[in-house]
Structures are given as structure tokens and as C-alpha cells.
Amino acid sequence: MAEHHPRRALITGITGQDGSYLTELLLDQGYEVVGLVRRSSTVSFERIAHLQDQITIVSGDLLDEASLIEALRLHRPAEVYNLAAQSFVQTSFGQPVLTGETTALGVTRLLDAIRIVDPSIRFYQASSSEMFGKVQEVPQTETTPFYPRSPYGVAKVYGHWITVNYRESYGLHASSGILFNHESPRRGLEFVSRKISHAAAAISLGRQHELRLGNLDAKRDWGFAGDYVRAMWLMLQQDEPGDYVVCTGETHSVREFCELAFAHLGMDYGDYVVIDEAFIRPAEVDLLVGDASRAASDLGWHRDVGFQELVATMVDADLDLLQGKLKGIS
Ligand code: NAP
Ligand code: G4F
Numbered sequence: 001m002a003e004h005h006p007r008r009a010l011i012t013g014i015t016g017q018d019g020s021y022l023t024e025l026l027l028d029q030g031y032e033v034v035g036l037v038r039r040s041s042t043v044s045f046e047r048i049a050h051l052q053d054q055i056t057i058v059s060g061d062l063l064d065e066a067s068l069i070e071a072l073r074l075h076r077p078a079e080v081y082n083l084a085a086q087s088f089v090q091t092s093f094g095q096p097v098l099t100g101e102t103t104a105l106g107v108t109r110l111l112d113a114i115r116i117v118d119p120s121i122r123f124y125q126a127s128s129s130e131m132f133g134k135v136q137e138v139p140q141t142e143t144t145p146f147y148p149r150s151p152y153g154v155a156k157v158y159g160h161w162i163t164v165n166y167r168e169s170y171g172l173h174a175s176s177g178i179l180f181n182h183e184s185p186r187r188g189l190e191f192v193s194r195k196i197s198h199a200a201a202a203i204s205l206g207r208q209h210e211l212r213l214g215n216l217d218a219k220r221d222w223g224f225a226g227d228y229v230r231a232m233w234l235m236l237q238q239d240e241p242g243d244y245v246v247c248t249g250e251t252h253s254v255r256e257f258c259e260l261a262f263a264h265l266g267m268d269y270g271d272y273v274v275i276d277e278a279f280i281r282p283a284e285v286d287l288l289v290g291d292a293s294r295a296a297s298d299l300g301w302h303r304d305v306g307f308q309e310l311v312a313t314m315v316d317a318d319l320d321l322l323q324g325k326l327k328g329i330s
Contacts, residue, residue, distance in 0.1 A: 013083030062106030214279030247290030
């Protein structure tokens, strides 16, 4: 078996929010970064445009195991970060089978490709606090039972347990990060945080007149994505693999997010937010708040960015974007 390259990492989902921040972190650490990208008729490299001359792109898809085996054989990474997923909860209700194929079975395809090509590769699985769903305990820890509330949450539970299973069955160094919501100016516009920050900025400039939202009472433990990718990397530097909750330990409602975002620009959210049934989900996750004690003690991880700073940063970035001060995504 050919040796893997000790400082080479392969990232699935490199074109996504977390993929872009993780790429920056790994490049800073001196890694060679290979990004697995699926074919599409238009390229979606906006988040990694500034990094493109420092990384290698390989074509592949979580729906196609042969492409994953081929990518691993070609590039021989020492670490694989599986960030790719159909990651939008609302879409998972309308496309549950696709979500299962990608977000659940995609994990098995990648783990199996690792087992076949080089079982010494270290593996990170992007698990989610959505697995806690109808929470059985407050705050949620690594031992809190799962009760997912969407096809996405169910798929992530599968992805989590298949990661544990490959660790226990084949001795893979496979870790699962149970990450709570993390946001940034690079967040997709469909997620509520970015939808609010972008709308607040657009309304302040007179380019939008209202913001249509669903459940304002849902509460989330929101952190900054740049802090959270550090935890992913730290997990793969440990002698032993494991599962870690990564969160801030604070919870805030969607309403509070709106209040802060609009107030940051001197506005009252109540003047602009309209409740729209179209954004109410068939089943909701009412409250998420985690306890990251294990990540703090074992990994030495802590977050740097707090909730208020996160909201203000996102609103300011969207204002700059809309005013043409930012080219692409910062
Ligand atoms: P994101 O911005 O939605 O990015 C998802 C990535 O997956 C994109 O690069 C997308 O590529 C890729 N992808 C989708 N289907 C694929 C397929 N069949 N084959 C290969 N690539 C595919 O997600 P994110 O916010 O960065 O999250 C990263 C991971 O963490 C996801 O697994 C998500 O479920 C999980 N997670 C996120 C959070 C959070 O709050 N952000 C919390 C917990 C867990 P395209 O550009 O081609 O669409
Ligand atoms: O921003 P969201 O769509 O994120 P959600 O569902 O919490 O999922 C995100 O975090 C998970 C970690 O817990 C990740 F695994 C997942 O991949 C994703 O990144 O919605 C947050 C809350 C929900 O309760 C939703 O019902 O906001 C509520 N909400 C209210 N109005 C809305 C809207 N969400 C969206 N997207 N759009 C609305 O108009």
C-alpha cells in the first residue's frame, strides 16, 4: 500500500461555509489541501475563490463510491474531513430520499472508501445538534439520547452511528463532531441567520421592504463557524478518536437574532418582519443548547466570538456586500 502524505487533507464540502474556513485553517497549518467537488453546470467556488491557487480540486460525489475511492487513491491524504451534505433542514422535508442518500449513506461510502484504500487515514464526520431534536436533556452533551425531528436529523444520526461503527469494527481513527449551529458572513442565504442579516442590511438601504420568516420562538446555540472548524482539526490531532459536542453554551431565539440585527442598524425588527406559514416546518426543534465541557478539557477548545459580535459582524458584512465594498464573500 502506498504511503499517505502526512500533511495532506481531503475535504468534502469544500465549497460550503465550513469547507472554506477549514481550508484556511489547514493551509495556515502547512497542509496541502485537496477539495472534493461534485460536477455542476456552473461552478460554485465563491467561498474559496481567494484560495483556489493554493488548493487542489478533485472531482467526486458522495453519491458515487467509486469516485471517492479514486480520489483517495490519487491523492493519498492523511486526514479526511467529511463536510459534504444536503445540509438544509427545510429541504430535507421535501427531498428526504436525496437527503438520506447524501447525508446518511454518503458517510458509509466515504468510510468504506477509506477502509478499502487506507484504513490509517484519520476521518472527521460533521455530525449535528439536529440529532438531539426534541431534546431529552438540557443542556445537550455527548451522552444525551438522540430524537431527530427532520429527515436531515435522521440522516445525521445514521452518519454519526456509522462513524462510531467503523471506528469500533475496523479500528479507524474516526471522530464525530456534534456541532451546534455556526454562522458567518459566508452562510448560505437560506439559513435564518444570514436571511436576517442580509434582509436587515437590504432594508436599511431601501432595497427590501419586509422580511418573511417562520417560527420566531425557536432557540439555537449559535456560534461563529471560524471557531468551530478549529475543533474539527483538533479532534484529528488526538491520539484516540472520539465524539465531541461543540457549542457556545448560550441559547437565543430567532426573535432575539432579529432584534439585534435590526437594532444594529437603528431599526425595530417589528416594523419589517412578517410571519409566513411557508417557513413553518412540519416538525420543529424548539430548543438547542449544548455543553462543550469535553471539547474544552480534551481538546483545549473554546470559542472566541460571542452572539452579539456574530450578529453585528454578519450585518456589517452584508451591508458592505450590498454596497459593493466586498467582492464576493469575506
Ligand atoms: P453547506 O454550506 O451547505 O455546504 C455543504 C457542502 O456539501 C457544499 O460544498 C456542497 O457542494 C457539498 N455537497 C452537497 N452534496 C454533495 C454531494 N452529493 N457530493 C459532494 N459534495 C456535496 O454546509 P456547512 O454549513 O458548511 O456545513 C458543513 C457540514 O456540517 C454539513 O455536513 C452540515 O450538515 C454539517 N453541520 C453544519 C452546521 C452549521 O451550523 N453550519 C452544524 C452542524 C453540522 P455544492 O457547493 O456543490 O452544493
Ligand atoms: O437557520 P436554520 O435553517 O438552521 P437549522 O434548522 O437549525 O439547521 C442548521 O443548524 C444545524 C445544527 O443544529 C445544522 F446541522 C444544519 O445543517 C443547519 O446548518 O433554522 C434555524 C431556526 C429553525 O427553528 C427554523 O424553523 O430558525 C427557524 N426559522 C424561522 N424562520 C427559519 C425561518 N429558518 C429558515 N431557514 N428560514 C426562515 O425563514
